[in-house]
Amino acid sequence: MDKDNMKISMAVIRRLPKYHRYLRDLLEKDIKRISSKELSNIMGLTASQIRQDLNNFGGFGQQGYGYNVEALYEEIEKILGLDKQYNTIIVGAGNLGQAIANYTNFEKAGFLPKCMFDINPKLIGLKIRDIQIMDADHMEEYIRRNDIAIGIICTPKEQAQSVADRLVKCNIQGIWNFAPVDLNVPDHIILENVHLSESLFTLSYLLNHRDEL
Amino acid sequence: MDKDNMKISMAVIRRLPKYHRYLRDLLEKDIKRISSKELSNIMGLTASQIRQDLNNFGGFGQQGYGYNVEALYEEIEKILGLDKQYNTIIVGAGNLGQAIANYTNFEKAGFLPKCMFDINPKLIGLKIRDIQIMDADHMEEYIRRNDIAIGIICTPKEQAQSVADRLVKCNIQGIWNFAPVDLNVPDHIILENVHLSESLFTLSYLLNHRDEL
Structure with a gap:
């Protein structure tokens, strides 16, 4: 996938879950409508940024009224694909x-953890909640039989690429990678990384350069 | 660092840990030097981007030679503050x-988990490796006595802001927040968030809009 040619920038896409979270909080507080100005105050974005972001998806605001919180929340749910369910597996049961x-x-949001896989005999056979840890040798067969959309990689970095290769061969759609390595996957596979060390080291940088910020 | 070098963009700062990771991998493979072109190939950045990024910190490359991997790695370690140690506590022992x-x-990188805190009587008193889980009531006293630099918040979202307030009062320097909420902290506190749901929902968006990417 050539991310440079995408119609909607990754920066906008990465803000959508944040809108989703703030709108859910407003709904929980029983707030029915909100102006882009008010939304901008609580989210720390400018009102014009919010209008621009949401205009990518068709607007939703009404002049003089603002946003209907529930309607906007539901639209963003749909845009994010959170109105559907996804079968997932977790590879690496540490x-x-x-x-x-x-x-x-994650389960409440529609991401159903169907099974975990590991190579450690001490873990194989155990259950986390009602999720079974199976021998990684059975992973391919399980994916093919159970319509798995997303593979979540929680292995050490040394195993992550070979796990990704195996997931790709089983026609997984997306990979959520927690291993501290940049995986090579074909363009049609959606890859999203969570690099915890990079977040911690950014914190470390900022701690050490506070005077310059 | 002189005034011209004071403002480095967050985008550059967030790439530094990635340089650090790739350079460490090169060191482990016993590679002594690398051109910006080669580094750009493995990192998926342009060579000019790499030169620009590193020029923020004084360059390091030599015309016709490229980068000395070990020297650059060590410089980036220092820039990130990874040549020091930080006492940390983890709040929320789930x-x-x-x-x-x-x-x-994280410990190997210098972030020493000294203690964990929780309010759950079933967890208080347990140890994770050699890290004790203590009653959250004793958190303030512990922080003051043990020179804690970083608080890692792993509580549910409902508790996260009050935990952050308590950490701020104890003069913690930085907060690494895993709770799915945007915390309010004073400007002098460094706050770094890991919003796992936002990453997962971005994956979900991309899965559902592959045809448009």
Whole structure:
């Protein structure tokens, strides 16, 4: 995929989940409508940025009224694909894999953890909530039989590329990668990385350069 | 650093840990020097981008020679503050907190997890590796006595802001926040967020808009 030619920039796309989160908080507080000015105050964006962002998807605001919170929330749910469900597997059942398996918010959002895989005999056969840890040798067969859309890689970096290669061969659609390595995958596979070390090291940089910020 | 070098964009800062990671991989492969062209190939950046990025910090390359991998790695270590050590605490000893406590790579990089805190009586008193889980009531006293630089928030979102407020009062320097909420902290506190849901929802968006990418 050539990200430079995308119609909507990655910066806008990465802000959408943030809109989703803030709108959900407003809904929980039973707030029915909000102006782009008010939304900009709570989100730390400018009102014009918000209007521009949402105009990418057709607007939604009404002059003099602002945004209908519930309607906008539901639209963004649909845009993000959160109105659907996705079968996922977690590869690597160590602490991080288990933390993700236990994180029920992802399941509530439609990302269903169907199975975990590991090569460690001490883990194979165990369950995290009701999610079985299976022998990684059975991964391909499981993916083919269970309509798995997303593979979540929580292995050490040394195993991550070979796991990704195996997921790609099984026609997985997307990979959510937590291993600290940049994976090579074909263009049609959606790859999203969470590089925790990079986040921590950015914090470290900022701590050490506070005087210059 | 002189005044001309004071303002470095967050985009450049966020690429520094990536340079660090790639250079470490090169060192592990015993590669002594690399041209900006070769580095650009493996990192997926342009050679000119790499030269520009590194020029923010004084250059390091030599015409016709390229970069000395070890020297550049060590410089970037220093720039990121990874030549120092930081005492950290983890607040919230659930699965994610435990995963982070168990992630020895952070410790190897100088981020020492000294203690964990929770309000759950079933967790208080347990140890993760040699890291004790203490009653959150004792957090302030512990921070003051143990020169804690960074607080890692792994609580549910409902508790995250009050934990952050308490950390700020104890003069913590930085907060690494995993709770799905944007925290309000004073300007002098360095705040770095890992919003896992936002990453997953971005993946979901991209999966659903592959035809438009």
